[in-house]
Amino acid sequence: MASKTKSPNSPETGNPSVELSKEEITRYSRHLIMPEVGMDGQLKLKQAKVLCIGTGGLGAPLGLYLAAAGVGRIGLVDFDKVDLSNLQRQILFDTNDIGRPKIEAATNRLRNLNPDIQIDNFETRLTSENALDILKDYDIVVDGTDNFPTRYLVNDTCVILGKPNVYGSIFRFEGQITIFGYPGGPCYRCLYPEPPPPGLVPSCAEGGVLGVLPGIVGAIQAAETLKLIIGKGEPLVGRLLLFDALAMRFRELKLRKNPECPVCGGHPTITKLIDYEEFCGIRGEESASPAQAVVPEISPRELKARLDRGDDLFILDVREPHEFQICNLGGHLIPLGELSRRVNELDSSREIVAHCRSGKRSAEAVEFLRSAGFRKVLNLKGGILAWSDEVDASVPKY
Amino acid sequence: MAVKVIIPTPLRPYAGKQESVEMEAGNVREALKGLTTRFGELKKHLYSDDGRLRSFVNVYVNDEDIRYLEKEETQLRDGDIVSIVPSIAGGTGK
Numbered sequence: 001m002a003s004k005t006k007s008p009n010s011p012e013t014g015n016p017s018v019e020l021s022k023e024e025i026t027r028y029s030r031h032l033i034m035p036e037v038g039m040d041g042q043l044k045l046k047q048a049k050v051l052c053i054g055t056g057g058l059g060a061p062l063g064l065y066l067a068a069a070g071v072g073r074i075g076l077v078d079f080d081k082v083d084l085s086n087l088q089r090q091i092l093f094d095t096n097d098i099g100r101p102k103i104e105a106a107t108n109r110l111r112n113l114n115p116d117i118q119i120d121n122f123e124t125r126l127t128s129e130n131a132l133d134i135l136k137d138y139d140i141v142v143d144g145t146d147n148f149p150t151r152y153l154v155n156d157t158c159v160i161l162g163k164p165n166v167y168g169s170i171f172r173f174e175g176q177i178t179i180f181g182y183p184g185g186p187c188y189r190c191l192y193p194e195p196p197p198p199g200l201v202p203s204c205a206e207g208g209v210l211g212v213l214p215g216i217v218g219a220i221q222a223a224e225t226l227k228l229i230i231g232k233g234e235p236l237v238g239r240l241l242l243f244d245a246l247a248m249r250f251r252e253l254k255l256r257k258n259p260e261c262p263v264c265g266g267h268p269t270i271t272k273l274i275d276y277e278e279f280c281g282i283r284g285e286e287s288a289s290p291a292q293a294v295v296p297e298i299s300p301r302e303l304k305a306r307l308d309r310g311d312d313l314f315i316l317d318v319r320e321p322h323e324f325q326i327c328n329l330g331g332h333l334i335p336l337g338e339l340s341r342r343v344n345e346l347d348s349s350r351e352i353v354a355h356c357r358s359g360k361r362s363a364e365a366v367e368f369l370r371s372a373g374f375r376k377v378l379n380l381k382g383g384i385l386a387w388s389d390e391v392d393a394s395v396p397k398y
Numbered sequence: 399m400a401v402k403v404i405i406p407t408p409l410r411p412y413a414g415k416q417e418s419v420e421m422e423a424g425n426v427r428e429a430l431k432g433l434t435t436r437f438g439e440l441k442k443h444l445y446s447d448d449g450r451l452r453s454f455v456n457v458y459v460n461d462e463d464i465r466y467l468e469k470e471e472t473q474l475r476d477g478d479i480v481s482i483v484p485s486i487a488g489g490t491g492k
Contacts, residue, residue: 057488145487146487147487148487169485169486169487169488170486170488171408171486171488172407172408173407174406174407174486191485192453192454192456192485193453194453194454195485195487196452196454196484196485200442200443209488240483246417251461251481252461253458253461253462253463253483254458254461254462254463255463256466258465337411337439
């Protein structure tokens with residue numbers, strides 16, 4: 001076999017002078033020997049430009065597989081730093097990377113995996129101001145972000161620029177995958193015209209994710225991206241793939257383009273990028289819950305001082321039983337969801353300090369108890385996380 | 399009609415932690431009513447204050463979106479599967 005081979009007659013490969021080196025032929029040999037990829041497909045991969053938004057749970061397998069497959073130019077967008085709690089699922093990073101910018105650790109890892117490709121870094125949060133500029137140079141965008149404002153921002157930018165958006169999202173044991181923004185296909189707003197109001201977004205009590213779940217979902221996004229590039233197979237367009245790891249079941253739902261869609265419909269009303277934080281009802285995450293601002297609070301240090309003084313305080317823990325097992329302050333456990341039913345377990349004549357992990361759920365509990373006639377109820381500011389920071393570092397943070 | 403309603407992970411805490419519920423219902427409205435009667439807490443997650451199905455919650459009968467059928471009046475047949483599919487944003491598992 002010739003050590004260098006030109007793309008023979010594939011008009012889509014664009015630049016006819018692009019070819020594979022001898023090493024590249026060996027590297028990609030398991031692609032090259034399949035007719036569905038072959039030399040044409042591999043040269044398309046080499047000339048492809050894919051932007052990965054987020055290098056976390058979904059971005060990790062995605063980046064690795066795209067780099068390994070020989071996608072010639074990969075853009076990475078992230079502004080976060082690697083944290084110990086990321087390593088349970090974000091397989092781009094290892095223990096030595098803790099504290100490093102994710103973008104730096106990810107670039108390093110992908111360069112080591114495949115030195116023949118170009119990696120572009122965008123160490124920034126994607127915003128309405130920079131999105132068009134960042135996305136415009138790429139053929140395909142892969143959305144691996146973790147919040148609604150960025151999801152809508154990525155969608156609208158892709159529709160405006162006419163770029164396919166390979167979408168994946170995860171929650172606990174469940175994933176959703178599809179391709180938005182494909183010519184003639186639906187967009188994210190066709191599926192969900194509006195995001196949930198912040199109060200209905202699952203709190204940390206219901207959060208969490210099985211470590212391997214983003215691996216599976218991100219790998220599916222990678223497969224769809226590679227298929228779009230080589231132009232083979234049936235793209236996941238107009239179909240929403242649902243994956244449930246607990247039941248180990250895939251299901252597929254029909255996804256239709258909404259003719260009235262405000263972004264991709266016949267008469268769009270949104271033709272430029274908007275303020276997505278406002279659209280999603282978020283103005284600074286700390287003020288997301290109005291309950292937090294109004295309920296009476298006690299700081300961890302004050303609570304410690306009062307307990308040391310021997311004050312009669314009743315500690316109410318409103319987290320879930322599995323969280324209580326991780327760490328606790330010896331409080332009485334009534335999960336927030338059971339509070340209205342079990343309120344008779346509480347003595348309204350005693351002073352009650354409610355706490356949770358970060359202070360959000362307990363603020364709701366304090367508000368509820370006050371409305372139920374309890375007068376002496378305080379919220380532990382910052383929850384068990386703040387207790388660990390300010391009073392007792394032996395309490396683990398989770 | 400005997401149908402099965404599949405509850406998505408994010409809503410299971412408000413539905414007795416169940417993955418699915420079997421019930422008798424003639425159309426989608428009845429099925430969802432049956433569900434929110436049984437699990438009162440689900441109501442605010444499925445309906446807005448003005449009683450309309452929330453726009454970030456989609457309902458499917460088998461694999462078809464009810465917005466492109468008869469919406470909540472979509473008739474159900476024996477063995478139909480009603481899926482509630484809310485939007486989820488997660489990507490990193492925070």
